[in-house]
Amino acid sequence: MTDEVKLYGVEVSPFVARVKIALNLKGINYEFIQEDLDNKSPDLLKYNPVLKKVPVLVHNGNPISESLVIIEYIDEVWKGVPIMPKDAYEKAQAQFWAKVIDDKCHPAVLKAILSHGEEQAVAEADEQLQFLENELKVKGSKFFGGDNIGLVDICAGYTIFWVGAAEEALGIELVAKDKFPKITEWSDNCINCQAVKDGLPTRDGLVAFYNRLFGKAE
Amino acid sequence: MVGSEVILLDFWPSMFGMRVRIALAEKGIEYDYKEQDLPDKSTLLLEMNPVHKKIPVLIHKGKPINESCIIVQYIDETWKDKSPLMPSDPYTRAQARFWADYVDKKVYDALTKSGTLKGEEQEKAKKEFIEILKVLEGQIGEKPYFMGESFGYADIALVTFYCWFYTFETLGNYSIEKECPKLIAWAKRCMQRESVSKTLPDSKKIYEFFMEMRSKLGL
Numbered sequence: 515m516t517d518e519v520k521l522y523g524v525e526v527s528p529f530v531a532r533v534k535i536a537l538n539l540k541g542i543n544y545e546f547i548q549e550d551l552d553n554k555s556p557d558l559l560k561y562n563p564v565l566k567k568v569p570v571l572v573h574n575g576n577p578i579s580e581s582l583v584i585i586e587y588i589d590e591v592w593k594g595v596p597i598m599p600k601d602a603y604e605k606a607q608a609q610f611w612a613k614v615i616d617d618k619c620h621p622a623v624l625k626a627i628l629s630h631g632e633e634q635a636v637a638e639a640d641e642q643l644q645f646l647e648n649e650l651k652v653k654g655s656k657f658f659g660g661d662n663i664g665l666v667d668i669c670a671g672y673t674i675f676w677v678g679a680a681e682e683a684l685g686i687e688l689v690a691k692d693k694f695p696k697i698t699e700w701s702d703n704c705i706n707c708q709a710v711k712d713g714l715p716t717r718d719g720l721v722a723f724y725n726r727l728f729g730k731a732e
Numbered sequence: 733m734v735g736s737e738v739i740l741l742d743f744w745p746s747m748f749g750m751r752v753r754i755a756l757a758e759k760g761i762e763y764d765y766k767e768q769d770l771p772d773k774s775t776l777l778l779e780m781n782p783v784h785k786k787i788p789v790l791i792h793k794g795k796p797i798n799e800s801c802i803i804v805q806y807i808d809e810t811w812k813d814k815s816p817l818m819p820s821d822p823y824t825r826a827q828a829r830f831w832a833d834y835v836d837k838k839v840y841d842a843l844t845k846s847g848t849l850k851g852e853e854q855e856k857a858k859k860e861f862i863e864i865l866k867v868l869e870g871q872i873g874e875k876p877y878f879m880g881e882s883f884g885y886a887d888i889a890l891v892t893f894y895c896w897f898y899t900f901e902t903l904g905n906y907s908i909e910k911e912c913p914k915l916i917a918w919a920k921r922c923m924q925r926e927s928v929s930k931t932l933p934d935s936k937k938i939y940e941f942f943m944e945m946r947s948k949l950g951l
Binding site for chain 2: 564565573576578579580582583584586587590591602603605606607609610613614645
């Protein structure tokens with residue numbers, strides 16, 4: 515029986531990109547359904563009635579929501595390239611850093627972007643990114659998980675790429691590359707992975723999105 | 733030395749710490765419990781959780797694991813032989829993770845606001861909190877536990893808030909049982925498990941702690 519895999523999302527959500535990257539890593543064929551978040555489809559509301567958000571993965575009619583939950587599910591169901599570490603302690607560390615990214619780094623960086631680089635917001639983003647920078651320094655490996663990409667890389671490896679698009683739209687620097695050499699290097703390593711490249715929006719597409727977003731705000 | 737292989741840095745009224753204590757009890761793991769003085773954080777705590785500087789922290793063979801839900805999953809994977817806490821099939825496991833994550837994102841803030849805000853803001857907060865509880869109640873449905881017949885991860889994530897209900901019901905002047913009787917029935921069912929009843933402090937003790945803490949802070 516062939517699996518039926520659908521992913522409900524939007525091109526410009528980093529949470530959706532994560533799931534695409536995970537699916538790509540495993541070589542899973544899936545149908546991508548582009549949602550209009552201002553006009554959510556009946557299917558999306560049916561599959562994620564509690565949170566009504568993207569991404570939602572629907573596997574043989576069964577929905578799973580929340581990007582980190584989806585990624586662990588993908589890793590458990592489809593063998594092939596491993597995403598989560600096998601060792602329980604390493605797995606806990608990966609889950610911890612993914613949570614730091616979601617709870618601290620991502621909101622802080624988003625605030626810096628949406629505030630058009632307001633000083634306090636940028637300082638807070640820098641503070642959160644410093645944790646990642648330090649951890650990468652300690653690890654000294656190409657990716658967060660070692661020689662191959664894993665959960666944390668999928669979540670935030672391409673941060674500099676993403677923020678770079680917002681910076682281009684805003685015409686300002688939000689994340690000083692010289693302050694974060696490890697994160698910058700990490701981003702380059704990640705976007706050179708085919709699975710990541712295929713999962714991310716194009717740079718032009720992302721810049722266009724931020725241009726529209728900031729145009730709207732004005 | 734017995735128990736020194738597993739150390740828990742914790743703070744007795746913490747509903748997050750309680751999750752870990754329940755998981756350790758379910759698995760019958762002996763451990764060294766180290767009560768932390770949170771206003772005056774110990775060097776050990778700061779060393780073991782430099783990012784968040786928070787409890788609970790589980791230290792297993794000298795290595796720290798942080799974040800209560802992550803710790804519970806770690807405990808389940810490391811001590812596999814007894815009392816599985818995660819469902820066995822990937823889809824149900826994903827649902828359990830979703831619900832524990834929902835509890836983490838929604839319950840703490842909504843519960844505390846329902847008691848600490850005033851006037852119209854408080855009424856709004858109470859309404860929001862009850863809505864969240866009704867969603868959780870709906871998920872449990874007619875089942876004994878969140879994911880079915882077995883007590884597990886998602887139940888552990890939520891049940892530790894039960895001993896805190898009295899505090900915010902009193903402050904907010906409302907009854908959770910009145911609004912969500914099935915949820916309270918579920919909580920009482922969980923309390924029949926020794927791991928839960930021996931872990932959760934008495935609700936009145938929690939209330940006294942909270943009121944003392946607020947008065948110290950001048951609230």
